[in-house]
Amino acid sequence: MSRHPAMGRLLDRDRPLSFTFDGKSYRGYQGDTLASALMANNIRVLGRSFKYHRPRGIFGAGSEDPSALVQLRTAGRTEPNIRATQVELYDGLVAHSQNNWPSLDWDLGAVLGLASKFLPAGFYYKTFMWPAKFWPHYERLIRNMAGMGRSAETPDPDRYEKRHAHCDVLVIGGGPTGRAAALAAAKDGSDVWLVDENAHIEELDGVTVMARTTAFGKYDDSLYGLLERTGDHLAAPKDDAPRQILWLLRAGRMILASGAIERPLLFANNDRPGIMLAGAAARFLADYGVCPGKRAVIVTNNDSAYAVAQTLIDGGIDIAAIIDQRHLTTRREIAGCEILHNHGVIDTAGRRGLTRVTVAPLDVNGDAVPQSERLLDCDLLCVAGGFTPSVHLYSQAGGKLTFRDDIQTMVPHGEVGGITVVGAANGELDGGVGEPLNLSLGRAKQFIDLQNDVTAADVELAAREGYQSVEHLKRYTTLGMGTDQGKTSNLNGIAVLAGALDKPQADVGITTYRAPYTPVTIGALAGREVGTFLTPTRRTPLQEWHEDNGAVFVPAGLWRRPHYYPRPGETMADAVNREVLAVRQNVAIVDVSTLGRIDLHGGDVAEFLNRVYINGFKTLDIGMCRYGVMLRDDGMIFDDGTVARMGDGHYIMTTTTANAGPVMAHLEYYLQVVWPDLDVHLTSITDQWSVVAVAGPQSRALLESLDSDMEFANQALPFMAWRAGQIGGITAQVFRISFSGELAYEIAVPADHGHALWEMLLAAGEDLGIIPYGTEALTTLRTEKGHFVMGPEADGRASADDMGLGGMLSAKKDFIGKRSLRLPALEPEGRPNLVGLIPKDGKTAIPPGAIMVDRETPGPGMEKAGHVATSVFSASLGKPIATAMVTNGRQRHGETLWAHSPVDGRVVPVEVTDPVFIDPKGERLRA
């Protein structure tokens, strides 16, 4: 290991650590990054580049690094494309190189480098087109070559958290400028947060300092997205701690002190491991005491490199020469260091890492003077091309940038509300770069984007072919599209484009900065709402009973409703048939607590209901219920349900399960926006009640056997009436309404008593053979009865008349959606109508989702007559039946159509019938 004995301010040499890279064991220290530890172990090649598979090493020292990417950790914790420069070393760390086969040293993919002259930017747009049918094979090859690291194959064992916070001032960047700004801001007692992506940020008095925290995005109304890495410096998060925390921080004001990122220089073969940003080389030495090389050449176009040279000399590194590209009037000197002014590096050598550079004097045009090259042996080449302010968050907020010639880069220009940019991020830079980037140094490939292998020639080709907007350049060449997001390459790419277009760089512009500043873990964005917590699950008071009693569930919005209750050995069909027959022949109960329930109070409720529903509500008496259908203003059915009049100015409305929320918002809209003069108050009471439907010819007998003060005889409680009282000591409302078409009651009790009621009904009905039934039996029952539901029949494109409810449309009053019924599209002729279907042979199941056609073999000119809406086996009738929406269907009863289901290769001839299969006169439900 080559470590400097005194340098390395972040190292704790008393705490050695071991780690592996590509299966070999190495040692490092607490305080190292993976990059510094690898460097200390003389590992120079970390991976291979995206396109040509060229060896890639450590180029930067932080989040700007484009090339030191590794596959970190293993199994469910493995992560691709991790910058070694940002990985804090821990004991037992495991890393692998990426994008090579069979090995990092001998990578077959490197043959692409040999063919590179035929693979310029966008080559894939120009070929792989013949023969056309070969494209899938070409594409498979492309896909296998592309990508970088690998995704885990098993779920992430770690946990992520989200936190919300507010502060007065957010300072981004923990360098001297940011620290000074934070202290100044905190003086008046403001709540100041200072965040920095690095690990080692000292505390500040009166300031909340957050290390390992990246401010990655600026969103509306001063919301900042911060990612805090609380567990990544450990082998695994401790105890139950989260691995990362996503902070959603509202900051009154933001001070951007994010500094600047050094730019590379362009010259031939400027991508070899051993070539790195000058500032990064100095940082490795100062922070980690590791020598990036033994003998260095420094090439620069500004003064900042001279301080780097001094640091390297202090660290014991030989400086072969400082190559200063500038024409300077006053020359810089450093003791013991050869300085070649007005020179440039024009080539480099070294197959698996730098061994030598070629330098040459430059003429007045900046071109290398022929026949005057000099070879310098070295294993480190520090490049210093000036600095690019990190203006990402300012720019995300809509801040404008302007090009400054003296530093050859874009800087903030003008105010953006609530944001102050300070220090290097604002262009206050030490190293001035007065000259445009020299683009003519060497003939071989000059790399701009080290990750995606975009070269100066690629940029020139793009310009030559007309891709002259910076956005076209980015998209055509993939410049800056890598995981480093072009932090070291974008500006140089634009400089080359400006050169190719012979335009000032200021006129070429820059691509849009978008969040995130550095890539953000998907798990952190997802937080804890993963697995079964994806969305909340609504539970009725009876949910536990359903779970304990073997219900199979079906999602219904946020609810999970019992679909059916299979007994041991039963298929779904067995169970559903048993449940249906129990309702038709006996008695059964179903949990209908999920239906929306809205309480309406006020002097104008009847008027309001009259406007909301298609049918009249002014004649509804206290103690009675009425079925109603509501439309949207476009005339289509929006929802249906019953309304019970509880008293003077007091009604309870039920809605469908799925529409409970939308109906409430709809009613509130009309009351608050359209008819604010109406005296109506709405309260959602869905969660306050537990509701059980009791259905079947024995349901009255069951109710009469209960301890209740209510009378259930037909005269006392006729169809569509309701009564209040108590059942077994529980306050209850009993509504005689029916969805199944049988004698039925809905019993509503306060939610906490739902379970008691349910058990009471089961116990009392035991002798009657009572069973619970689920939503599938409910579907069969209502299909037998010809009731439409929202979704299969009323799919948002259906009118009331389509459902056969034209008679309900009141002519005496206006109601929501009525005006639309006069539009040409709503004229009855040619509309789809609700009909029933039976198979011609009386036994073949009608395929669900089938399309109705007027012939057995579909072909040109065929008429699509409609579609099967709900298909069930009617246990009551002992045969399959269905509902369908059929064009002019009401006039087509008796006609034969074919239900086509090509997705399962079935065609079933069916007869169109009335949709009501059971008890068309309604004698059962009035019994």
Place this chain on the structure above:
Amino acid sequence: MSKYSLTSLIRHGLTGHRGWKPAWRHPEPKAEYDAVIVGGGGHGLATAYYLAKNHGTTNIAVLEKGWLGGGNTGRNTTIVRSNYLLDGNAKFYEHGMKLWEGLSQDLNYNVMFSQRGVLNLAHSKGQLETFRRRGNAMRLNGIDAEILNRDDVAKFVPAMDTSPNTRFPIEGGLLQPRGGSARHDAVAWGYARSADQRGVDIIQNCEVTGIRRDQNGVLGVETSRGYIATKKIGLAVAGHSSQLAAMADVRLPIESHVLQAMVSEPVKPVLDTVVTFGAAHLYVSQSDKGELVMGGDIDGYNSFAQRGSLAVIEHVTTCLVALFPQFSRLRILRTWGGIMDMTTDGSPIIGTTPVPGLFLNGGWCYGGFKATPASGWVFAHTLATGQPHALNAELSLDRFHTGRVLDEKGAGPYPWLH
């Protein structure tokens, strides 16, 4: 203009690729054109191409206020499909699918059309029945469709969590095997190059600021580069259709909304199809470069900002982890937003307007990319003949006046719900 081929690539490679000619010219606008197409995205460029190719109309200009393909063409999640329920939509999108299938060869530009399938997941029996209806309608319309059960889904997308122990267990799905994705930028560039070759003037950095007309119809457009006379104007500026139509005092059934998209860092192949989650908002595929490309629902309120709320990104990633728990440690690399023309029935508008000579192609909601070839094809026909083609007859602006809307979702006249 040299043809693109392996041979030409090798030939140019030997001379350092210095011989490639521009893919399109950068002409100055002429004083007058037979037709002016406003909007240099995929739709506008495709319209120009088909006007030239199918109708022989070449004295036309495409005016683009920024750079080609800089709007929604370059901001979508590149999905191509024709899995529509309603006939008016299905026949149109399926015509597009057929054009996609030969597009690279037709344009001599590889748009990397990748038919890896589009799979819509169903999470309940009812949802699967809705998909069966759509699948059957597709099949009867000559469009490929398959219904998968849970085991089929598990086999088709082995990386996905198809276990019953999830919040919304997967019941099955609707697969369109011919669906897939394409390289969005290449579509704009390929059409631009081919249109340019046929003589179309493609004029970038040319913003239309006004529409001049008299009682007989349009006369021309005012632009940031001067007045251009023309008797036919085709608007293909989805995202800003209302603004351009307003220049001719035409109001549209459109609101502009932002839709966000995002990509992960590139990884080796893990997902070989397009998956859409049926219980919440997510669609995801893996690009040829290796990035997971994702999108969700619109942010849900009028917006002309090409950026959106972090909450939507959180929701999309949450859904991704629900389906693929192993992707939790991948990272989001880029996010962006595009401005959608959301119509009041969720379907596009292609056809004539009340102003003679002014034609509209817009209202793409978030499905415009896949329609690019078909849209250009029928819009070219409409511009050339003054009448809609049979394929876009039902997509007319007039449908809103008769109530004969194409409400694919049945959500009603609320643009943000489509």
Place this chain on the structure above:
Amino acid sequence: MILITCPHCGPRQESEFTYGGDGANARPAAPEDVDDAAWIDYLHLRDNHKGPHDELWQHVQGCRRWLQVRRDVVTHQVISCHVLSADIADLADSADMVEGER
């Protein structure tokens, strides 16, 4: 994530609200009396202004009031927010509270 200052509840983020569309699109007071064109105008046509935009939001996870919001749809900045009421003048008292702070 937009902050909307609800006159009842104070500044809350957009996830507590649902959008209700163009606030300037008034429903005809007597739909039966208007012609098809006027009705279609209400049902389907929108100004879709680019810039300050009057729109409706409902504070569904708060007071459940429908609010008239003026918001710049280019910058997303909320310019004002007030409760819908038959008599807007009643709200004059709370005007300083409801105007966006920025």
